[in-house]
Amino acid sequence: MIPIRALFVASRLWFGLITLVLLFVAAYAFPILFPLVKVAFVVFMVLIGVDFWLLFRTTNYPSGSAFFARREVPERLSNGDENPLTIYLENRYSFNARVEVIDEIPFQFQRRDVLFQAQLKPHETQAIRYELRPTRRGEYSFGAVNVFVLSPLGLLKRRYQFEQGKLVAVYPSFLQMRQFELLAATNRLTEVGVKRIRRIGHSMEFEQVRPYSTGDDVRTINWKATSRRSDSQGASLMINAFQDERSQPVYCLIDKGRVMQSPFEGLTLLDYAINASLVLSNIALMKQDRAGVLTFSDHIGQLLPAERRTGQMLKILELLYRQKTRFLESDYESLYTSIRTHIRQRSLLLLFTNFETMSGMQRQLPYLRRLAKDHLLLVIFFENTELRALIDQPATDTEHVYMKTIGEKFSFEKKQIVKELGQYGIQTILTAPQNLTANTVNKYLELKARGMI
CATH class of the missing domain: 2.60.40.10 (Immunoglobulins)
Structure with missing residues (x-):
């Protein structure tokens, strides 16, 4: 047979x-x-x-x-x-x-x-x-x-x-994570859209006193150390070297509610948020910070405390692998209560969610303002790329004019959400899904360079 x-x-x-x-x-x-x-x-x-x-x-x-x-x-x-x-x-x-x-x-x-x-x-x-x-x-x-x-x-x-x-x-996209890791190690992050961030001022974490090199800031010269060295080993300028603030907690808060079910190029917004969280957590650990994850929807999902131990990335990867979108509205009150209970130290909170209307954001604004009082809150939500394509098309008839007008109204409302959150000191990113990872890493490096975390 x-x-x-x-x-x-x-x-x-x-x-x-x-x-x-x-x-x-x-x-x-x-x-x-x-x-x-x-x-x-x-x-x-x-x-x-x-x-x-x-x-x-x-x-x-x-x-x-x-x-x-x-x-x-x-x-x-x-x-x-x-x-x-x-x-x-x-x-x-x-x-x-x-x-x-x-x-x-x-x-x-x-x-x-x-x-x-x-x-x-x-x-x-x-x-x-x-x-x-x-x-x-x-x-x-x-x-x-x-x-x-x-x-x-x-x-x-x-x-x-x-x-x-x-x-x-x-x-989740570990290939993208490795790509960012490799480019960060070789100083080539600009190839994937990560900007070079100019450091503003100095962090206050002293590292060492070392000899002056061309290009160092003359304001950091340590005149006492210079005089002592000049007496013993000849004239040579010494400067105070500072290092980045380390071991800062960085949490990715991932909304799994129905607003994250929208598809884009085959992936849901939740998957884009998960992929970006994986890359950002790896970058944070490379910057000597502590990375953690919290997921929520109509109830709190899983919480992985921010750590910088060996195997933390594997724990994050396994946690993100198991996440699924739920079809109920997310409960921000439970999110605030959980963060207040379990995250006591001031941290950078990156909230991956999506607001389509001003009224939808204002329902959650009281809880976002409370989070921003105790932590540095960064709200990341998505631009509707299909809506943008509709707006950019020239109108050909009355119906198309009507559709473009409605589209511009929704697009303007997204920009209003950014301004409204900014009035309360809440950092925001409004981004297309395909640019989410690069924009999130850019904002994290910017906040770190400004000494805000």
Whole structure:
């Protein structure tokens, strides 16, 4: 039964049969062709038998494995990013093999076009590389790698199946996190939109007294240390060196309510907030600050206290992986109560949420003002990019004019929200989803440079 289940018919065989049928029909009109057609039919049947023998013979392959394939998938996939996958092929036949590879990818991708074709010489290996972009966190189940092998005759196909079933978890965008980490280590964050922030003044955390170097601020010269050094080792200016304030608590507050369910380029606003929180937490730890996470919706979700210990990023990654959007309105009163109870030290609070109207923001404003009294609060919400595209289009008729007017009203209301929050000392970021990570990192570095945290 195994050869029968693995046997498939190639299109060339169907074309051959159709040609033979037409020749038999023609032979009824021209009987002189009938003997030639019978010979062609016998030859065609012999070729089918030879093709079957070439594909299914096992004398040279005791294990019956005349072809081998293997799919290489990362242990976990990065949400919202292009993840590389590789299929390795090895032809163990003694003839040139033409292969068709169908990879059974998880149903979440809703793709039916993962078909690859290749030509392999005897005992040759090849690698097929392609990419997948998941848009939801969770477990993804890969099926089999189906390889259909054709001999040089190309009449039949033999199917091989490899990698039967594999579960892979899709985590928040750790590829984006690594990209920012690498660029930060090599001083190239400007490539992803992070601006160079000029430091305003000095922090008050003294680090050391060191010799003056060209470019140092002359206002930091320590004249007493300079005079002592001049007496003992010759004239040399000494300056006071200061370092950034360290170990400041930085919390990402992630709203999981219904306002974060809106989609953009396949991802929800919640997923954008989760990806940005992961990157920002990693940057904060690199800056020697402490990073923590709190999630909330109609009730408080999970709270990870801000720490700078080994393994903190892994804890943050696992916490963010499990978050799901809820479809109820978020309870800011519970958020304020939880923060007042569990976060006693003044901290930087980055609130990822979304306000569509002024009235929606004003309902939560009393709780935001109370948070801003005890902490440095940064409210991050989203610009409606579809609305912006509608506004930028020229009006062509009366209906379009009406739509543009309504769109401009909502867009203006978003700007009003920014001004209203600013009146109470609340920092804000109004950003498009695709620019969220870069804008959030920019604001964090700006606040740190200004000594506000």
